[in-house]
Amino acid sequence: MTEAQAPRLTFRNAEKRDVSQLVSIENQCFILDRLSHRSFLRMLEKGHSDIIIAELNNVAVGYALLLYRRGASLARLYSLAVLPEYRGAGLGAALINQAEQRVRAHDCVYLRLEVRPDNLGAIKLYKHLGYRQFDVKPDYYEDHSEALCFEKRIIYPHPVTRLQVPFYCQTTEFSCGPASLLMAMAGLNRDIAMTQADELQLWRESTTIFMTSGHGGCGPHGLGLAAWRRGFEVDMYLSHEQVLFIDSVRSQEKRDVISLVQEDFMRQLEATDVRFHYCNITMQMLINHLDAGHIPLILISTYRINRNKAPHWVVLTAHDPHFIYLHDPDVDNEHHASESDNCYVPVSKAEFVAMARFGRSQLRAAVVISRRSLDSASIGQS
Template sequence: MHTVFRSAVVEDLPALLALETHCFTTDRLTRRSFQWMITRAHAQLMVAERDGQLAGYALVLFHRGTSLARLYSIAIAPEARGLGLGKQLLQRIEACALEHDCAYLRLEVRTDNPAAIALYEKHGYRRFALIHDYYEDHADALRLEKRILQHRDSRNINVAHYQQTTDFTCGPACLLMAMGALQADRLLERREELQIWREATTVFMTSGHGGCSPQGLALAAWRRGFRVQLQLSVNGPLFLDGVRDEHKKDVMRLVHEEFTAQLRDSDVEQSIGTTLDLPRLLDAGGQPLVLISSYRLTRSKSPHWVMVTDCDDEFVYLHDPDVDHSQHRQPIDCQHVPVSHGEFDKMCRFGRGKLRAAVVLYARAPA
């Protein structure tokens, strides 16, 4: 019997829902979810058809602006099992991810599904996380990953991820991650996230609450006992181009002047116009927070802070504190996200002035 593999269409919805019911008792995709995946999502829903009947599907999600894909779900009809369809769908999804310039494919699998775990591990997937209480029935999940381009032997995954709890605290969330990486017993708490925002905010942004400036974040880290480097492409008040109201601009200038005065009284190391040498900073034990334009990730033109966890010859790896649930993402989708060096270089230039900014934390040497 010949098997046809193709992209799903809206007409497949009844068969997809029936397959979902046969294969899963919890965590089922709904009609609305399937329709969104087929028509709107940055995703690929591939189906396997045997003798005109839907025998299986695999759904992969792509993380815009990155080199990461996620196998969100795979299902094989009971009568079609044992025919190698899972292997074939997996191979086609990997090929699809490569066509989308992805280097990594990640997935979750129930710890009580040894057959699925064996399939993935047989095809080169490695375990790198255990997630407790992941599924609706409270079962645990294994997090598996495969580098579908050239494999890297080791990668630093020692930076705990912290999800920002408001729309405007990406900077404080990243600062918590950096401090936690340098002090293993440090608690990452919302109370401190909001306190850092109060210390570091520019007061105003293009809309809504103010975000945090590089100077403000550097000072907040310095007050907490860390050695800090502040790297900027330009000096002077930042983000003024995004604010039209002259009164708001005056307030932002005053805040910047106060930050500048406080920096003069600190030992924060400041450099203007220097290039961000990530391999050197990471090798020296630095934990870099980098300002990016979120446009390349979300198509929203706003400044956004991310945490760099590692880099190699091909990729920069990021913790993104902003978990976009509208894209079916979870915190694990925003951890150690691989971004090509070329894409990262474009990403970390903000606004018409191509602003570059980074705050790098180090542990202080014992006195």
């Protein structure tokens, strides 16, 4: 075969005109969980994504679809497809290599993916390319099959020591605080249940009654009190002593209720050994807590994630020289997100400092929980 006759493999970004070809590849490669014409079009128009098309002699033979998480250094290989007649020639590995180059250009520290446990060929390929399994998601696919979650560190290959914190997805739009507290408590005590009933019970105990709109969210006072009642030590860090979230509502009646709720929480907290620190918790303080096995809940603004200025609770789970890692209980199912996009999410330390504040007052709040020592347990029971 002459050089001119040799197969020529090229890669390019997908465009709107390629949607029909992408759907054709999708339908030839998959029986279930297929992406539709509308889904591909939405990815190209609005998605925080890349679609890479592999062409052999100018004929589309496969694609890789990457999703990026806004505000985090994380990417996900949402779909990888190679036409059946072209498999076994290294095209899958070549597409993954292209995907990794894109991820590296986006400064993403991890590339993650899901795969069916019966897709042995794909699992072998991923392991060969340096991916490791880090989780299993039950009832993930359309036929209720579980998914194996794999990841590969793309940049900054420093070792990461992770706290073993299970993931829990909030079941309502207003219960990020209770969901985060459930994860933190279960990370310290495996006997802690993580159910919707427990989530809503925590919300009932911790809610501020009113927030920006709709149902009230949970503030640090209520969450700290709920954790203490369940046998944990609590350190609470607040940037100021004023009533929290009061600037987020306009009605004076609602502002008065928020004030009364916080006053009541403070009265209850005075009877506990919860430790208050009126200061901005620093990155080094957070790192020290993580190294000691303590689990911080942090209040952030979602503006740097989805451009909505809403208060939101997340759980810190790890750190390394470049990143802080978090569990975010709010899974964006409308944009093809999965739980693996929301656990151990790497956020650059500078980005995290910018997002860990809320409102005009630049409120910074953290609730750090840890296992109760024998001495403190006796104090709590006295």
